[in-house]
Amino acid sequence: MIAARSHRRPDFNAAFGGTVVAMLLFAALFGPGLVHYDPLALDLMARLQGPSATHLLGADEFGRDLLSRVVHGARVSVTISVLTVCLAMAIGIVLGTVAGYAGGWIDRLAMLLNDSLLAFPGLLLALGIMAVFGASVGAIIIALGLAYVPAVVRVMRASVMSLREREFVEASRVIGNREITTMLRHVLPNCIAPLTVLATTMFGWVILSETALSFLGLGVPPPAPSWGNMLAAARPHIVQAPYLIIVPGLCVSLTLLGINMLGDALRDWLDPKMQAS
Amino acid sequence: MSNQEQPLPVLDVRNLSVEIGRTGRKVVDDLSFAIPSGEMLAVVGESGSGKTMAARSILRLLPVPLHVAPASRIFFDGDDLASASDKHMRKVRGGKIGMVFQEPMVSLNPSMTIGRQMAEAQRIHLGLGRAEIRDRSLAMLERIRIQNPEKCLAAYPHEFSGGMRQRIMLASVMLTRPRLLIADEPTTALDTLVQRDVLDLMAELTSENGTAVLLISHDLGMVSHYVKNVVVMHSGRAVETGPARNVLVSPQHSYTRRLVDALPKRTEGGARDTSADAEPLLELRDVVVDYPGRGGFFMRAEPKRVVKGVSLTINRGETLALVGGSGSGKTTLGRAIIGLVRPASGSIRYLGRELLNESAAAMRDLRKDVQIIFQDPYSSLDPRQRIGSIVGEPLLLDKEMTPPARRARVEEVFLDVGLDPDFMRRLPHQLSGGQRQRVAIARAIVRNPAFVVADEPVSALDMTVQKQILHLIRKLQAKHGFACLFVSHDLGAVEQVADRVAVMDNGNIVEIGNRDDVFDNPRNAYTKRLLDAAMLLDRKFAGAA
Structure with a gap:
């Protein structure tokens, strides 16, 4: 029974996670072209109206179409999270690999920097950076990206350090490969599994953090919609128009669930041992 | 009863x-x-x-x-x-x-x-x-x-x-x-x-x-x-x-x-006398290897001396077995020769070249001559690499070689070590332990090295497979003429492949000589104990088998 389950789960994860992520990407890429309303167009007559034939998901406190805002918000949220994860990964992988592989004082220096970054709560660090750069999409990406670097460095360094001692890495050195070849060909590819898990988890954290920043008024500046600032703006109207919170909230939750399941499936799929023998 | x-x-x-x-x-x-x-x-x-x-x-x-x-x-x-x-x-x-x-x-x-x-x-x-x-x-x-x-x-x-x-x-x-x-x-x-x-x-x-x-x-x-x-x-x-x-x-x-x-028995007439050769392939003099110590929580780490001044020579084409218990320093010595650990002092000369003075680039160049087979074929192969690519990887360093020539060479070596070339697309985990060790051997010999360190190459394998792998090493040596430092704690395996035997205890070589001399007339007390522990089988059933 357990054997059967362990065979079925990755497929279900892949199917569900894949569908959610595909829908998300579709909404982010093409959604804005498909919705009727301008997400910024005010219509005071429709103010706080519930779902209806004209406004499928209802309208917010300025009478802006909720469906249109959610779809445009998806584009903003996806852009921010993809770029943030890329930024954190790029810096973190390089730093973590160098620290783990070189060891000695390079490692100690890199870890000192990393630990001092890690000493600040991620959101606080992002807040500080936002305070300096001002609120804009670019600033959010840089702020959150930097805030998530330490996690990547930690994971990367630990993987590299354990791989460094493995015999196949030594074997690569013995056949005469340069260190950089050894690293690129034998060490990095074997770090993919923990990195995929981390990247997908982080994707979720970033969406949440962006939501939190927007909620605090430091996120995507209004009137441009993001899921975070929509949640923040809906808060005073929670009793009269609960759907204003429910819709973007559901979007965030569903996205996180889908991405994490896709991550699990990816990790299994990337494990060479999962291939049929 | x-x-x-x-x-x-x-x-x-x-x-x-x-x-x-x-x-x-x-x-x-x-x-x-x-x-x-x-x-x-x-x-x-x-x-x-x-x-x-x-x-x-x-x-x-x-x-x-x-x-x-x-x-x-x-x-x-x-x-x-x-x-x-x-x-x-x-x-x-x-x-x-x-x-x-x-x-x-x-x-x-x-x-x-x-x-x-x-x-x-x-x-x-x-x-x-x-x-x-x-x-x-x-x-x-x-x-x-x-x-x-x-x-x-x-x-x-x-x-x-x-x-x-x-x-x-x-x-x-x-x-x-x-x-x-x-x-x-x-x-x-x-x-x-x-x-x-x-x-x-x-x-x-x-x-x-x-x-x-x-x-x-x-x-x-x-x-x-x-x-x-x-x-x-x-x-x-x-x-x-x-x-x-x-x-x-x-x-x-x-x-x-x-x-x-598959129980170890001495190969008859196996020990070759190679000492007549003019120039030794490899010459070690007073090699000392230290490991950084693992001092206690509040103590400063004292370096631990693992190899304490070892001198030996290895001739072309011969197999020198390095025997000893765990912690005797035998593996470390093998790794020092291959350049995986750096000796604290001493000299390692390969065909007259002092290896310890060579630049990193020159050492990389030497790699095609000096290779190693690791103990555990489960961790010495990259789990993500197909085995054809594992065996072919050393050839990538030869910039002259064309891809078809490379492929042909890999196929040749596959046949040499007794692997089906159809396996090339497989991943290491799809092979048995013996097959993996064959892949590791193929990788070591693909560039025709003159010297191979075999670090306990069979101790992770089943008895019948051990025998096959030992036989393979012996056969490849006869065909390609590489010298071998065979590091092992298993006297049974050593008896089957060695020409000469060096016994190592506590960082020193305590006895070195021709295989039959060491096995039949051990002079050192530690050698005797080792032999006693391993040879009991033959004595108990002497004559019967």
């Missing part, structure tokens, strides 16, 4: 079958055996023969999809364990039946002191008080000749060597005076001398207590010194059962014959 009324055997296994899920596939098929009180029985077989699963099913410790088939009966002191309740099983485990596992490194909990681990089973199964537990533990540690037992109780497992840990494990299991001891490859991870030690101790403790022992092993030669009866298992079935001596001397089943054949 030749009474008419046979006493009830402690363990009586009848028609034991272990199945995988509901597929009906069996990993153990209709196995029956019995062990009387105070006797030892060995179940011998190679990996995948089902011997471990048979032992685990007695304690109901099978991994999940496996289960004992309904018709099986496991009588322990008259109770059928196959149909016992889980609660009853918990009482039996560790109390009446003790178990010793293969890996002493992992079967002791690293974060608990020895004292607490020894106390655990006594508290649960004997219900003793603190003071009594302490007294009994101390007495037992003294009994197994642990120096300073008081200190040992407060120590953590990592402070002991593998052999020590296995003795402690054995002691703590025996403290509850079990009726049956199941030992699953208890000495496989240990070197020859320590193996003897641990098994002697096991025989001693159990015979004192009248404990029956079920010994699981892959080493027919070794167990035959200790047990009365053996069961030889092959792919789930018992192919031969009987007194150890009979099985060893006149094996009936073809598989048993293969197993007995």
Whole structure:
């Protein structure tokens, strides 16, 4: 029974996670072209109206179409999270690999920097950076990206350090490969599994953090919609128009669930041992 | 004990079958055996023969999809364990039946002191008080000749060597005076001398207590010194059962014959005399290797001297075996020659070139001449790389070589080491241990090296596979003429491949000479002890086999 389950789960994860992520990407890429309303167009007559034939998901406190805002918000949220994860990964992988592989004082220096970054709560660090750069999409990406670097460095360094001692890495050195070849060909590819898990988890954290920043008024500046600032703006109207919170909230939750399941499936799929023998 | 009324055997296994899920596939098929009180029985077989699963099913410790088939009966002191309740099983485990596992490194909990681990089973199964537990533990540690037992109780497992840990494990299991001891490859991870030690101790403790022992092993030669009866298992079935001596001397089943054949014997006329060569291939002088120390929490780390000034030469085409127990520095010396660790002082000359002065680039260039085969083929191959690419990788460094030429060379080497070229697209985990080691050998010889270090190349493999790999190394050497430093603790393997033998103990070479001289007339006391531990087989059955 357990054997059967362990065979079925990755497929279900892949199917569900894949569908959610595909829908998300579709909404982010093409959604804005498909919705009727301008997400910024005010219509005071429709103010706080519930779902209806004209406004499928209802309208917010300025009478802006909720469906249109959610779809445009998806584009903003996806852009921010993809770029943030890329930024954190790029810096973190390089730093973590160098620290783990070189060891000695390079490692100690890199870890000192990393630990001092890690000493600040991620959101606080992002807040500080936002305070300096001002609120804009670019600033959010840089702020959150930097805030998530330490996690990547930690994971990367630990993987590299354990791989460094493995015999196949030594074997690569013995056949005469340069260190950089050894690293690129034998060490990095074997770090993919923990990195995929981390990247997908982080994707979720970033969406949440962006939501939190927007909620605090430091996120995507209004009137441009993001899921975070929509949640923040809906808060005073929670009793009269609960759907204003429910819709973007559901979007965030569903996205996180889908991405994490896709991550699990990816990790299994990337494990060479999962291939049929 | 030749009474008419046979006493009830402690363990009586009848028609034991272990199945995988509901597929009906069996990993153990209709196995029956019995062990009387105070006797030892060995179940011998190679990996995948089902011997471990048979032992685990007695304690109901099978991994999940496996289960004992309904018709099986496991009588322990008259109770059928196959149909016992889980609660009853918990009482039996560790109390009446003790178990010793293969890996002493992992079967002791690293974060608990020895004292607490020894106390655990006594508290649960004997219900003793603190003071009594302490007294009994101390007495037992003294009994197994642990120096300073008081200190040992407060120590953590990592402070002991593998052999020590296995003795402690054995002691703590025996403290509850079990009726049956199941030992699953208890000495496989240990070197020859320590193996003897641990098994002697096991025989001693159990015979004192009248404990029956079920010994699981892959080493027919070794167990035959200790047990009365053996069961030889092959792919789930018992192919031969009987007194150890009979099985060893006149094996009936073809598989048993293969197993007995694989027991180390000296290759006749094998030792070649290569000393006449003018220039040695490799010359080591006073090589010293230090490891950074692992000082205590508040102490400064003192470097630990592992190789203490070793000088030796290796001639073209010869095999020099470097023999010693774990911690003797033999592996470190091999790694120093290959350039994986840097000696603190001394000189390593390869064809007259001083390797320790070479630049990194020159060393990389030398790699095509000097190669290594690692011990564990499970970790020496990149799990993500297809094996064709693993073997071909060293060729990428030859910038002149075209891809078709590379492919042709890889195919040639595959055939050389006895691998089907169709395997090229496979991943390492899709191969058996022996096949993996062939891949590792192919990678080492693909650029026609002049010298290969083989670091315990067979100790992770099954006996019959060991024989094949040793044969392969010997054959490849004859064909390609590379010299080999064969690092091993296993004198049996050494006897089959070596031309000359160097014995290493505690960082020094204590004896070096031609194979037959060293094996027949050992001069050094340590060499004698090593030989005594390993050669018992031939002496006990001298003339018979």
